[in-house]
Amino acid sequence: MPNEQHPPEQHTLLTEGRFDGRAAFDTMLRGALSSAAQQGWKEIVFSDPDFADWPLGERASIEALQAWSASGRRLVLLAQRYDVLERAHARFVPWRRMWDHIIECRAIGKTGGAEVPSAIWTPTWFMHRIDPERSRGVCGTDAASRRALRETIDECWRLARPAFAASTLGL
Known part of the structure; x- marks a missing residue:
């Protein structure tokens, strides 16, 4: 019956429990981004070493x-460093510049002394890669x-400091 099935993005988001593997992580991340737009999440936190x-x-x-x-949305990014993100995600960097006013x-x-978790946090849902090397975790x-x-x-x-500026000003 069609009414009993969830769209893939919603089903991915509503899944609770363990996940294992890069494909599962990628699918859940994509589903979370789709759900954020559909459900109008006010805040999203992305946390990862790089x-x-x-x-x-x-x-x-x-x-x-x-x-x-x-309007009224907020994206928080926490990392050990951003150099890899800047090199590897060419579409994300210009988007980040354009939306600087909602991104911190x-x-x-x-030397921060703490290990940055690999995770997505929202007020209603989370995904935490407990083993980032194998993309294993819980959501x-x-x-x-x-x-x-x-x-x-x-x-x-x-413990962190401002980083990944939207623009670099120089003299």
């Missing part, structure tokens, strides 16, 4: 971010798990 293997440079990811980016980026650097809507992940991200944020 975002090297995130599909942020894909046309579909940028289109979903563009659809999501409206910080880097903890190598879901559990409030306690979301809160614990946000506390970890907030601690790293507190």
Whole structure:
């Protein structure tokens, strides 16, 4: 029956529990971006040491971010460093420049003393890659798990400094 099936993006987002592998991670990230636009999430947090293997440079990811980016929205990026993101995600960098007013980026650097989690956090859903090398982790809507992940991200944020500027001004 058609009414019993969820669209792929919604089903991916609503999935709770463990995931395993790069394909599963990419699918869930794409689904989260689509759901963010469809459901009008006010805040999204992306956290990763360098975002090297995130599909942020894909046309579909940028289109979903563009659809999501409206008044009153906020995207937070937390990383160890942004050099890989700048080189590997050519479509994301100009989008970031255009939407600088809703994006806040910080880097903890190598000496920050904390390990940046590989995760997406929203007020209603999260995805946490506990083993980024193998793209294994958990996702879901559990409030306690979301809160614990946000506390970890907030601690790293507190230690981090502004980074990944939308433009570089020089004299």
